[in-house]
Amino acid sequence: MLRGKRIFVSGGAGVIGQALIQRLFHMGADLFVGDLKPRPNHWHLDIRYRQGDLNYLTKEELLEFSPHYVFHLAAAFERSTESYDFWNENYRHNVKLSHHVMDCMKEMPELLKVVFASSYLIYDPALYQFAEPQREARSLNEEAAIYPRNQCGAAKLLHEIELRFLSEFRPFESVCARIYRVYGKNSRDIISRWIQALWQGEKLTVFRKEGIFDYIYADDVAEGLIRLAHSKATGIVNLGTQNARSVNDVLTVLKNYFPSMEYSEEPSDIPFEASQANMDRFMALTGWRPSRQLEETIPELVEHYRARANENVRQPGPHNLLVTSVSRKVPLIQSVKQAIAKLGSDTELIGADLNPECIGSHFTDRFWEMPPLRELSVETLIDYCKRNHVRSIVPTRDGELLFFSRMKETLAAEGISVMVSGTEAVEACLDKLLFSAIGEEMGFPVIPVALSIEELRHEGSYVVKERFGAGSQKIGLGLSKDEALLHAGQLNQPLFQPYIEGKEFSVDLYVDSKGTVKGIVARTRDLVLNGESQITTAVDAPLLEQTCVEFASRLGLYGHVVFQIIVDASGQIHIVECNSRFGGASSLSVEMGLDSFYWFILESMGQELESYPFLRSKRNKKLVRYPGDLIV
Structure with missing residues (x-):
């Protein structure tokens, strides 16, 4: 059913997303994926990828792709207790993002179905949280009382209601999968964190090991979402295993693979959870239910993180950007900041200029009083870049382009990219006489340039300008021959052109x-x-x-x-x-x-x-x- 279909996946580089993309790709779907994270290295080049904040996704990008299906997975989460800083993150990457994605999607002409990764956090925690440990989990069906447990749950509920609203006006269908406790490869879930800690020989810290959760493997979530897309399901559907397990069960399984495992139980005031999904509706709609349990899936994770530990995977560090000669170039700075925001990274924009009081310094995240180029060695520049995590440089002044083009390869060897052409190309653009000669030789319609006015053999008016530097500096336009010669006397290296x-x-x-x-x-x-x-x-x-x-x-x-x-x-x-x-x-x-x-x-x-x-x-x-x- 999904072979040949155009499918957009938000948050596709996450724990559920990677499992979903693998399945969809092998099914023959045409994929467009968006995520804040870099593109996974092992993905096939046929998978179209957009790295960046999807709050900057445009309708034009989506219309050019025109998806048939949308899997909206992108979201921000924190652990059991949300921090104060999550206030803004939840709004931006849950509330605002979900609304924006559907605002872009709702006019897509060929859209058939939206599958939204919602959460069981929408249900009233009074149904499944207790002051004392429970012997069995409370089964929650889709009609259970709702009272979102936290900001993330509230954001999920809001988007469920938004999708319900849109279904009254637009022809596409939508289904909201209320997903339970996901764990999987390259995730921040507790099982993954514990396995990685154990490979490092660390002692685990455990809270409320009597808690009972419906743990569902990310690969099974992906399979469940695809089955919902295939089916006639709309509205709210639970997605779990309907077989909750205790934290103590997780520890017991881990002990089989880490016999010397140690953990300490720490006191906590959080309630004891005992929840699981009622999967009757999902089963009725799809004829399938996740069946794999911790004993089958934890071995996969143990092997996965063992391989990663041996690979010694290095996490990328900060990637700051340096803009030189910021002067009064506020529109340029704002364009760079817009690009950084679109990328959704923690990149800082560092402005540099000789003048510490320049206007541009007030529009950057940080400022560097950069020494004159004649005093700036490549070693000094590299040292500054490394200390300040600068990985990209944008030169903005003609007078520094040659300096950076000559250093370009040396800087690249240190992992620093410069937005500048090679030396020969820069020289051709800076020297107007050379530019004209090269352009004429290549057969392009460049305006002739001469060092002597007599060389032009021109009967009309003239332009007189400096050979090097900005063409507007001390330029003379529409001058007679005598005026042109007089004006040339005021320039350092005058050039003559016919006035057109x-x-x-x-x-x-x-x-x-x-x-x-x-x-x-x-x-x-x-x-x-x-x-x-x-x-x-x-x-x-x-x-x-x-x-x-x-x-x-x-x-x-x-x-x-x-x-x-x-x-x-x-x-x-x-x-x-x-x-x-x-x-x-x-x-x-x-x-x-x-x-x-x-x-x-x-x-x-x-x-x-x-x-x-x-x-x-x-x-x-x-x-x-x-x-x-x-x-x-």
Whole structure:
């Protein structure tokens, strides 16, 4: 039934998710998975993966995939007693996330069914928690009284009600599986934690070993969810084993594999639990019920964690990002912070500049008063990055691009990625004379450039600019020959170009680590002050974009780059220059779907970008730059 079906799974890299994905993939489903965690290394490349906070999932991403089924597993949990800090985490990753995912999903044209991983924590704990140990578990059916035990349970109940509400208006079905005590591979459950501790030779700490729980193996949960998707089940359905076991039973089974196991019983004021699922409805709907017990599944976990202990698996450390020369580049900083937020990581944005009082320093998480480049050795930079867990660097000023491009390979050997092109490509973009010569040799329509005005053999007006640095610095536009020569005397290394009248464009693009242009957005420069667009509008310009894609590929660029182009009255393209960095108004392209910083961070984490399509906004947008205020 699910072969060939498009299935979206939220939280698919979790303990239930990995078991579910394995089954769905072998069934022949077309999978799109989203999770905060990195993509599991052993997954097949045909599984599309989106790492990041699903609160930033867009309808466009889902519409491009157009799922038939949704398994919504993503959620945040804590142990028996929720901490004060869980107040915000529960809202963001349970309440808000579930609502957002279904807000994106509810308009999907081919959606058939939503399977929601709910929880038995919705039931009134007065039914199954006691002041004294119990001999048997209390069986809970779907009609049992509800009174959520904690924030997580309340969030699950809210989303059950949201799905019930949507079922009144939308044609897809939904089923909510109230899942009991899950344990499995790579989980934070108590059985997994105890096994890992025992492999380390640690003594266990045990509370209320008389407690009775309906432990269900993650693989069986996955099987149960698939069977619910197959069936005509809707509404609320329990998912457990209907055979609860005590904590003491768990310890007894573990003792078989760890004969020298020791544990201490600590006093606790938590109630004694005695709960299990009534699986009559599930059985009636699916004809199946989980049957595997602790004696069958714990050996699998023992072997799994033994192998992991021998592998000496290292957990990834912090992955902070350094943005240099932040100056007044607030829109750029905000675009980077948006990418970090979308990733959902604990990444800190560290801003660097020579000036400790710069405006940009107020918009970063931390600030580094960076020494001048002439005083900054690669050893000093690497030392700073290691001490501050910097794994990614974004240079933002023309004058530092060569510095970082020359260090790029050395930094990469230390696990530090830099969003900068190779040295030859950077040199070609910084030297306007070289850029013109290379472009002409490659057959691209670059505007001719000459050191001498006589070399141009041009009868009209002229442009005079500096050979190196930002093209807008001390530029002279539309000058006569005499005016051009006079203006050139004010420049350090003047270049001459013919002045071409026409419409100005900027074309932003991102070139990935394989040299492929990931995405591209053209925009008109509607109002330009001091060489930067103050008003710019995204436009559809396929010929312009294709020209830039070919040129960028031939130049061997990497990361975010910006071409400046003039299109004359006859429609002829004239390439002015290329900036091998994020531009002053490039944040419009980010809003249009050119997710350069998100893609760069993913690549610096070792992720492939095939699962992250460029989804250009269907509506062209306009950016208007204006001064703003920050209240600190």
